[in-house]
Amino acid sequence: MISLDVALDFSHPQAEMIAETDWQGWFGQWAEQMALTGSPIDAYELSLTLTTDSAIAALNHTFRQLDQPTDVLSFADRDLDSPLTTELLATEPLYLGDIIISLDTAQRQAEGAGHSLRRETVWLAAHGFLHLLGWDHPDDETLATMLHQQTALLETIGLIGEN
Template sequence: MKFELYVENSFEEHSPSQAVNITDQTWENWFRQWLEILHPDLPPAPSYEVGLRLTDDKQIQALNAQYRQQDRPTDVLAFAALEGDLPQSEEMLASLPLYLGDIIVSIDTGKRQAQQQGHSLSTELAWLTAHGLLHLLGWDHPDEDSLLQMLKQQVILLKAVDISIDTEWQ
């Protein structure tokens, strides 16, 4: 499966958030493995494309206010490209990467949550990014049962990239 990932670090240069130690290659490997697992949820395409933006609380708060009318920071936002109709041309689908959407993660919130959960920032960022990817593919959690299913799927995705996470709800 072909895959393209665009990673953007948009936090301030002198921010303590710079401590993220996940290379672009690691992100690409994680997404590739996750998309292999999630292949049944993917529309057919020759390749896939995802944008990942690592940012700070200030920037994610502005996006959260603009797009969700919630003027506060959040941990992850996902902007799915597949919510509308797919292009009709089979020729187009056969030749272009299918853009799944963008995932925006706040490193500042991720740091706080990692400390609260007692695991590393890298683990928290992987957890949040996997959650965002599931949203790009149409997963949602409007109720407790669907949230539990989504969280279980996140655990599966993290295990696939050798990240274990303690969960009280399992």
């Protein structure tokens, strides 16, 4: 069985709308569904930060040279070939990376789509999770494939159809 630990940073007043145990369970189910590989001990970690538009805009500027907020950013940890990493993987979880979600942007998107902030936030977390696993969407075809996989992830945890 795959183990996935989620480090949470709730730097937004609405961030606690979803319990830490829910996040842990959902990411764990997604890890199983995506059949994660790479850790000889089947243990993984990621961090999830729920933050504000101003905080994510600063990150967007620093890392993408875009002067605006965005809904989700993902920073995958891809340094898996170093000797130190190989040695650590025998005893420590494989760190997948960081997912940062702006709850301000998520709230606007949820209102526009007619569903809850909770559902939008989990949708964005699934999107970020796929990015950590190497998924990308440079064109309409790959975006459609990725959105289909996001839907499958939300179906797994019973959130499709939830407002």
